[in-house]
Amino acid sequence: MVANVIMAIIAYCIGSVNFSIIISKKMAGFDVREKGSGNAGTTNMLRSVGKKAAAITLVCDILKGVVAIIISIIIGNIVKGANKELLLQIAGVSVVLGHTFPIFFGFKGGKGVATSLGILLMSNWKIGLICLVFALVLMILTRMVSLGSCAAAVLFPVLTLFINDSYTVLTDGKTGNVYFIYSVILAVIVLYNHRSNIKRLLNGTENKVSFKK
Numbered sequence: 001m002v003a004n005v006i007m008a009i010i011a012y013c014i015g016s017v018n019f020s021i022i023i024s025k026k027m028a029g030f031d032v033r034e035k036g037s038g039n040a041g042t043t044n045m046l047r048s049v050g051k052k053a054a055a056i057t058l059v060c061d062i063l064k065g066v067v068a069i070i071i072s073i074i075i076g077n078i079v080k081g082a083n084k085e086l087l088l089q090i091a092g093v094s095v096v097l098g099h100t101f102p103i104f105f106g107f108k109g110g111k112g113v114a115t116s117l118g119i120l121l122m123s124n125w126k127i128g129l130i131c132l133v134f135a136l137v138l139m140i141l142t143r144m145v146s147l148g149s150c151a152a153a154v155l156f157p158v159l160t161l162f163i164n165d166s167y168t169v170l171t172d173g174k175t176g177n178v179y180f181i182y183s184v185i186l187a188v189i190v191l192y193n194h195r196s197n198i199k200r201l202l203n204g205t206e207n208k209v210s211f212k213k
Helices: 002-015 019-027 042-048 051-078 084-100 113-123 125-142 145-160 176-193 195-203
Strands: none
Touching: 002 051, 002 084, 019 042, 019 051, 042 051, 051 084, 051 113, 084 113, 084 176, 113 125, 113 145, 113 176, 125 145, 145 176, 145 195, 176 195
């Protein structure tokens, strides 16, 4: 129980380090939340600051998810009798919540897509790659980042029902189903963070991104 609480706090603090805010202030002299969509994420960085800043933000946000999962694995191996799958799941959910509601930046952060990608790749590289390719194809075809992100979020829980291999942490005798509730929670967080985008998608007014700029 103590290990779970410690893991939640560590992961949340990691998620709360919002690189888009830090980088935009350093490279452009303003808080990215004051520009464009007001979101502290990669897409708004691309629109408001530029490709270089967006690329750095993307990598750093992905790494937040990677680091949180690595720490959960280490703790799981150190603490005797720890539920390793649960520790990983706590880390994943907590780091995304930290990214979305960062304690260091007034609880106003990003939408958690890049951080979720890092989590997916570390939880199960096969599921992570499938979701990534699926999202990228939709983004390229529609030029709508939100559509690819939301679709991948929905796909994640579905894949946990059918894929039982390639999990970084999976105790003998357990199946990928043990990650189903975890995947649903992450999907709900991402979809909730995209609620305004979903409204625009349904209305046919969602913003498109130009990949040629």
